[in-house]
């Protein structure tokens with residue numbers, strides 16, 4: 394884990410102000426919390442500030458958010474320096490790649506993904522590539538271990554990666570056509586790639602049908618690129634066809 398410090402003074406802009414659109418969004422967000430509890434909005438508002446700046450948080454943005462929420466600067470600085478979702482120095486214009494380097498991802502090839510970052514982006518983490526488009530870092534577990542190895546880019550995760558498929562992800566981002574987030578080996582979420590592996594006999598016997606290999610959630614219902622994670626699970630998963638326990642009406 395790298396030491397997380399603010400960017401040096403020569404990189405810091407003199408001031409920060411939310412755009413009108415983002416300010417209206419932030420006020421709406423703050424209003425969701427009871428009086429004197431506005432500090433609870435600190436993470437989403439910091440995130441919006443980071444998006445506006447271009448992927449990182451200058452000190453002026455941290456101070457602006459603290460003033461908006463009536464919080465001591467040090468409290469907001471603590472949040473910004475604790476969570477690795479916040480970047481404290483300029484990042485690549487097209488993508489900042491966070492590679493999970495924790496044990497399950499290491500066992501499944503994370504070190505090859507990091508080697509690719511070193512070759513294609515910069516030898517060292519937190520350095521912007523020569524064209525200014527990419528940067529990378531290694532982070533701790535991002536909660537998608539079952540689809541290891543994986544990377545997080547902005548709001549999107551790319552999972553079940555190989556050196557080849559990760560290279561294609563970087564190619565797509567470089568060309569302005571980011572590939573669809575999620576598993577890059579063709580499977581649905583974390584479902585077995587060859588179809589269901591349990592209850593096969595019972596399902597077939599009770600329903601008189603072959604076990605379904607079709608996905609329980611269609612691609613069209615999956616997470617949309619660039620959208621927040623909490624918008625990805627709206628469709629209720631459907632039971633597999635042929636599931637004898639499913640209600641019929």
Ligand code: FES
Nearest residue numbers: 493498534537538
């Ligand atoms: S170990 Fe990589 S996502 Fe958990």
